[in-house]
Amino acid sequence: MAGAPLLEIENLRLGYATERGTLWAVDGVHLEVRRNEALAILGESGCGKSSLARTLLRTLPRNAHAPSGQMRLDGREVLGLSEERFRREVRWVRIALVMQAAMNALNPVVRVGEQVAEPLRVHHRLGRREAQRRAAAAFEEVGIATDFLRRYPHELSGGMRQRAVLAMALVTEPDLVILDEPTSALDVLTQASIMNVLKRIKAERGVSFVLITHDIATSSELADRVALMYAGQVVETASAGAFFGEPAHPYSRLLMDSVPRLHQEEPPRAIPGSPPSLLEPPRGCRFAERCPKAFERCSEPPPEVAYDTRHWVRCWLHHRSGGGQ
Ligand SMILES: Nc1ncnc2c1ncn2[C@@H]1O[C@H](COP(=O)(O)OP(=O)(O)OP(=O)(O)O)[C@@H](O)[C@H]1O
Numbered sequence: 574m575a576g577a578p579l580l581e582i583e584n585l586r587l588g589y590a591t592e593r594g595t596l597w598a599v600d601g602v603h604l605e606v607r608r609n610e611a612l613a614i615l616g617e618s619g620c621g622k623s624s625l626a627r628t629l630l631r632t633l634p635r636n637a638h639a640p641s642g643q644m645r646l647d648g649r650e651v652l653g654l655s656e657e658r659f660r661r662e663v664r665w666v667r668i669a670l671v672m673q674a675a676m677n678a679l680n681p682v683v684r685v686g687e688q689v690a691e692p693l694r695v696h697h698r699l700g701r702r703e704a705q706r707r708a709a710a711a712f713e714e715v716g717i718a719t720d721f722l723r724r725y726p727h728e729l730s731g732g733m734r735q736r737a738v739l740a741m742a743l744v745t746e747p748d749l750v751i752l753d754e755p756t757s758a759l760d761v762l763t764q765a766s767i768m769n770v771l772k773r774i775k776a777e778r779g780v781s782f783v784l785i786t787h788d789i790a791t792s793s794e795l796a797d798r799v800a801l802m803y804a805g806q807v808v809e810t811a812s813a814g815a816f817f818g819e820p821a822h823p824y825s826r827l828l829m830d831s832v833p834r835l836h837q838e839e840p841p842r843a844i845p846g847s848p849p850s851l852l853e854p855p856r857g858c859r860f861a862e863r864c865p866k867a868f869e870r871c872s873e874p875p876p877e878v879a880y881d882t883r884h885w886v887r888c889w890l891h892h893r894s895g896g897g898q
Contacts, residue, residue, distance in 0.1 A: 576608035578648075579748055579781050580629075580668075585642035587621075587628045595638065596851045598624035600805035602642075603877065603885075606749065611775060611782040613792035613813070615828075616802035617848060622785045625802070626753050629783070630670050631659055646748075665692050669742035671735075673754040678738045679726040685734075686712075686722025689741045696745055711740035715770050732763035736770065743774065753785045768794040789832050793817055798883070801825050804848045804859040811884040821886040823866045858889065866890055 587599040598621040606612045614622050627633050628640045644652040651663055669692075672678045679688055689711055690704035699707070709719045715736040726734055735755065742750050752771070756764040772795060774780060786792050792799065799816040801809045801824065809822040820826050827844045846863040849855055857872040858864070864871070870889045878891045 580606040581645040583643040587640045588638045590636045609779040611795045612798045613784045613796035620802040621805045668749045669747040671742045671752045711744040715740045749781045751783045808887045824860045
């Protein structure tokens with residue numbers, strides 16, 4: 574069961590300086606993650622999912638502007654913390670990250686055991702022996718035999734490397750783990766076994782997850798809640814049951830129709846058109862141009878409508894003033 578709010582994000586914005594002006598990759602995002610809750614952030618490539626993850630951990634590229642808005646961890650505002658305090662008190666201590674390509678997250682010339690123990694030595698100032706002992710426990714937790722601690726990354730399979738990166742994220746016992754496309758480079762069976770490890774860890778440890786992915790099927794394995802992004806904004810947030818069963822936003826509905834299903838007679842439908850440029854997004858609804866339900870009002874910025882308990886949708890169709898059909 575999900576508990577008290579752990580992470581609360583309000584009106585978060587992140588822009589990149591480009592030759593053609595500021596590109597707003599995250600543009601007014603509101604989100605909440607409770608304790609022991611897994612939130613999946615879904616969306617097409619380029620909608621801003623990774624930028625959002627990087628903003629939460631402050632691992633931003635040089636051309637990123639300072640993010641604005643609010644980000645509270647256990648009720649405490651952390652967006653304004655100095656880099657030094659953020660590093661000491663938040664990144665890898667309270668919030669950890671599992672990146673997409675495990676090979677890039679591991680140093681090829683250092684034994685994996687040492688790499689998994691390193692966050693403990695750096696952030697918790699543990700001695701070598703105690704750090705190694707906890708690294709071994711983290712290896713066991715993610716399902717890797719401890720004799721692999723002495724191996725180098727290239728001696729591990731892709732699935733094992735991804736588990737090692739997961740062990741590295743969990744070893745400091747963070748409250749929140751951000752998973753950025755954690756299984757997209759893996760085969761389906763390895764994907765499934767890693768999702769099972771995540772589910773078990775969530776149940777046993779009560780840790781919260783933010784799972785960033787474009788893979789709807791994988792996200793439905795772990796997610797308690799879903800936030801769907803489109804062109805830098807969240808267009809719908811709902812429980813996984815409501816989102817996968819009866820999504821409210823026209824984009825969510827089309828996205829669900831585009832997922833191939835077993836025994837389906839009709840072929841899955843693609844969504845015609847493409848997302849707008851984030852350098853000059855339209856003033857009104859960003860999905861309007863591709864939306865079969867668009868009407869006049871959609872040329873104005875849509876409000877975030879409370880559709881149900883903890884279910885919001887950024888769409889004029891659901892506004893009390895009544896939408897067109
Ligand atoms: N350093 C950067 N400078 C300028 N623009 C960037 C930078 N990084 C990302 N972008 C742009 O920001 C937007 C969001 O990118 P982001 O990688 O966050 O999306 P995404 O949803 O994670 O996509 P993907 O699934 O392909 O990784 C895109 O238009 C991308 O081109």
